[in-house]
Amino acid sequence: MVLQKRLDYGFNGFQVPVTPRAPRSARRRSTISKRDEDNSMGAFDLLATVAGKLLLEGESSPASSHTSTGKEKCSIVNDSCPDGDKPLKVEPCDQGSCDRKFFVSDNISQGHNQSCSSKESPVHQNESHSVMTTSNCSERFVSDMLVGGKCKNEIGSFTSKVQAGSSVYRESGECKLDGEAKVIVKDETNKRGEVLIGTGADMCSLEDPMVWEGEPPALVSSDSSTKVPICVDHIPQKPILASRDDVKIVSRDDDENSSGCTHPSTTTRYLRTAQRIGDRRIRKVLASRYWKAAPKMKDGAYSNSYRDMRPIYHGRKNGYKRQRSQMNMPFKKRRLFDRSTVLKSNGGISSESFFDSANAISSSVAGQHSAFQSRNSHVKLRIKSFRVPELFIEIPETATVGSLKKTVMDAVTAVLGGGLCVGVLLQGKKLRDDTKTLQQTGISQDDQIDSLGFTLEPNPPHTPTPLCSGDSPRMLPCDVLQPLTRYAPDPSSEASLEPHMAALGSFIESDHDSAPSPTDTSADKSTTDSKALVVVPEMSAEALAVVPGNRKSKRFDIGQRRIRRPFSVAEVEALVQAVEKLGTGRWRDVKMRAFENAKHRTYVDLKDKWKTLVHTARISPQQRRGEPVPQELLDRVLTAHAYWSQQQAKQQLKHPESCVLV
DNA sequence: ATTAGGG
DNA sequence: CCCTAAT
Numbered sequence: 025m026v027l028q029k030r031l032d033y034g035f036n037g038f039q040v041p042v043t044p045r046a047p048r049s050a051r052r053r054s055t056i057s058k059r060d061e062d063n064s065m066g067a068f069d070l071l072a073t074v075a076g077k078l079l080l081e082g083e084s085s086p087a088s089s090h091t092s093t094g095k096e097k098c099s100i101v102n103d104s105c106p107d108g109d110k111p112l113k114v115e116p117c118d119q120g121s122c123d124r125k126f127f128v129s130d131n132i133s134q135g136h137n138q139s140c141s142s143k144e145s146p147v148h149q150n151e152s153h154s155v156m157t158t159s160n161c162s163e164r165f166v167s168d169m170l171v172g173g174k175c176k177n178e179i180g181s182f183t184s185k186v187q188a189g190s191s192v193y194r195e196s197g198e199c200k201l202d203g204e205a206k207v208i209v210k211d212e213t214n215k216r217g218e219v220l221i222g223t224g225a226d227m228c229s230l231e232d233p234m235v236w237e238g239e240p241p242a243l244v245s246s247d248s249s250t251k252v253p254i255c256v257d258h259i260p261q262k263p264i265l266a267s268r269d270d271v272k273i274v275s276r277d278d279d280e281n282s283s284g285c286t287h288p289s290t291t292t293r294y295l296r297t298a299q300r301i302g303d304r305r306i307r308k309v310l311a312s313r314y315w316k317a318a319p320k321m322k323d324g325a326y327s328n329s330y331r332d333m334r335p336i337y338h339g340r341k342n343g344y345k346r347q348r349s350q351m352n353m354p355f356k357k358r359r360l361f362d363r364s365t366v367l368k369s370n371g372g373i374s375s376e377s378f379f380d381s382a383n384a385i386s387s388s389v390a391g392q393h394s395a396f397q398s399r400n401s402h403v404k405l406r407i408k409s410f411r412v413p414e415l416f417i418e419i420p421e422t423a424t425v426g427s428l429k430k431t432v433m434d435a436v437t438a439v440l441g442g443g444l445c446v447g448v449l450l451q452g453k454k455l456r457d458d459t460k461t462l463q464q465t466g467i468s469q470d471d472q473i474d475s476l477g478f479t480l481e482p483n484p485p486h487t488p489t490p491l492c493s494g495d496s497p498r499m500l501p502c503d504v505l506q507p508l509t510r511y512a513p514d515p516s517s518e519a520s521l522e523p524h525m526a527a528l529g530s531f532i533e534s535d536h537d538s539a540p541s542p543t544d545t546s547a548d549k550s551t552t553d554s555k556a557l558v559v560v561p562e563m564s565a566e567a568l569a570v571v572p573g574n575r576k577s578k579r580f581d582i583g584q585r586r587i588r589r590p591f592s593v594a595e596v597e598a599l600v601q602a603v604e605k606l607g608t609g610r611w612r613d614v615k616m617r618a619f620e621n622a623k624h625r626t627y628v629d630l631k632d633k634w635k636t637l638v639h640t641a642r643i644s645p646q647q648r649r650g651e652p653v654p655q656e657l658l659d660r661v662l663t664a665h666a667y668w669s670q671q672q673a674k675q676q677l678k679h680p681e682s683c684v685l686v
Numbered sequence: 687a688t689t690a691g692g693g
Numbered sequence: 694c695c696c697t698a699a700t
Contacts, residue, residue, distance in 0.1 A: 586694065612688060627688075632694070635691085 403468045407478055451475045589624060591633050596653050599630055599637070600660050607668040608634060637661045 417435060419428050448455045448467075452475065455465055462468045467476055591599070602618035611627035611634075619625045640648055641658035 588694070609689070611690095629694075631689075631691095 401468070403462050405476065446478055448478055449476070586624075590650055593651065593653060593657070595619075595622070595625070596633070596637065596657055599633060600657050600664065603634060603668070604660065604664045607671065608665065609668070609672065634661075634665075638665050641665075 417428075417431055419431055423431075450465060450467055455467075457465075598618040599614065602614040606613050606617065611631040614630050615625065615627040619630060637653070637658070638661055640653060641661045645652075645655075
């Protein structure tokens with residue numbers, strides 16, 4: 025048996041909150057709640073436009089692992105870059121079938137990585153590029169974001185059409201938001217004459233053939249013969265004017281009704297190895313099923329266990345076993361094998377531990393978005409880009425590039441398809457009342473428009489709720505996870521307040537609505553610097569998982585494995601304390617007592633955690649993994665376990681009749 | 687819906 | 694964490 029080497033790539037800025045499957049309880053819930061509807065119509069229906077159309081597309085796409093298929097959305101462009109950072113970018117693309125709008129490639133030049141990219145892509149050295157590499161990465165992508173086409177709202181209450189023109193600004197008369205406002209996402213030719221949307225090689229740095237393996241990603245053009253790849257991070261040497269018709273993307277939303285939706289959004293993040301220098305972490309992590317999705321992988325390639333703590337040989341054993349058993353498995357079961365292969369981590373460059381605290385996909389609209397007041401009293405906005413939270417990916421060295429692409433794609437897709445909703449921030453403050461008009465909120469005012477921001481959030485925002493927050497759990501300040509806030513050298517991150525994601529690791533659910541967002545404090549900062557737009561805090565992944573944002577996300581949700589959320593010491597502490605008090609057979613009570621507000625922790629989870637705690641306490645410290653649990657707690661675990669085991673035995677002696685014969 | 691255990 | 698069986 026060969027130990028499988030896995031490459032860990034921390035995607036700074038991806039924050040991949042692989043949308044966790046909704047808790048069972050949630051999954052059982054009714055389909056579409058009122059809230060869903062409300063949210064679906066939330067701010068500009070960007071959710072539907074952006075998340076729904078773009079991301080979910082990957083759902084049905086075949087699992088292609090070969091780069092030769094040209095179906096991958098994730099591309100690793102520059103392999104010449106040493107071990108250090110491997111920039112990746114998520115780009116909107118269209119494989120012709122409009123199956124997916126995103127793909128990831130890594131051709132972003134980085135400030136500290138100039139030598140690499142410059143070699144491959146001379147263009148990176150030009151002035152326009154320096155912008156990206158230095159402080160304006162995200163900004164650049166903003167323009168990339170093309171939102172357009174017709175999108176029929178599923179709720180059917182209204183139709184919105186957000187369009188993005190290419191270099192030529194265009195306004196759609198059909199664009200309607202709640203019948204009140206028109207949002208035009210415009211991609212304007214920038215001053216430098218750079219156009220983000222163009223055709224063919226002009227658009228992206230194709231110096232490196234690897235960029236577009238197979239068929240070049242392109243938008244579906246009205247003229248089917250014309251492919252319009254959208255790569256924002258590569259600044260075309262010359263401006264390319266594309267007519268609006270050139271950028272039409274067929275929406276898959278409602279096959280019958282949706283005609284076209286264009287909104288490729290691009291985000292650039294850096295893909296980097298989790299550790300420095302050629303350091304490839306060798307881990308055997310993730311359940312074998314995580315990797316099952318990666319086609320063409322040999323048995324040995326499968327990860328062996330999800331606990332990262334099992335003997336290697338289990339890997340093969342399990343992989344084989346699963347592989348076989350899967351064949352005779354009902355679909356319901358089988359689907360579980362195709363789960364996401366991504367884990368979310370703190371993404372810290374040097375951070376070792378996985379930690380999926382912020383389950384929030386808190387994607388934020390990074391970068392500036394400019395707004396324009398049109399003569400029709402319409403508010404025109406240009407959203408430069410949405411930030412995709414950080415992702416953490418692990419993949420065997422033996423995996424193909426294609427599988428890596430797919431893995432990344434899946435991760436991104438999972439995140440985006442998990443039910444995103446759009447949040448609107450003004451002056452750094454979140455606008456929660458969806459019923460207010462842009463006029464009322466001030467969005468339409470010239471002086472306010474620059475402080476407007478959008479965020480992509482993992483879960484539908486709470487509907488406007490009363491001031492009282494009693495209904496929602498609050499986040500404990502403790503257990504703040506610093507690493508989470510790490511982002512790639514993206515200038516926009518400066519503007520974004522990182523701290524917001526901090527507390528997500530807390531076992532106490534945070535309350536999106538009531539918890540003051542860090543953003544609030546920087547309102548003035550946003551205000552003046554249009555570049556620094558929003559930041560999006562909030563949302564706990566949990567919330568995300570609980571209520572699918574829309575039908576699509578719902579489908580996506582199916583079979584989605586819950587994201588792994590290691591227990592924090594604080595949680596362990598709470599668990600231990602509760603068990604000491606209640607015993608080991610009353611998980612329901614333990615849950616209610618200590619994890620009432622931690623919706624993502626079910627009593628089964630607690631029971632399982634206790635099980636592992638007992639195990640952990642029994643093994644040598646050297647064998648333990650993950651965030652170390654204070655020995656003191658482990659001692660208490662053993663003590664409590666012993667005590668309650670004894671109690672249980674006593675009970676059985678007293679009431680043998682209740683004892684089940686084995 | 688819970689609990690207990692194996693995977 | 695998932696999945697099941699048994700309550």
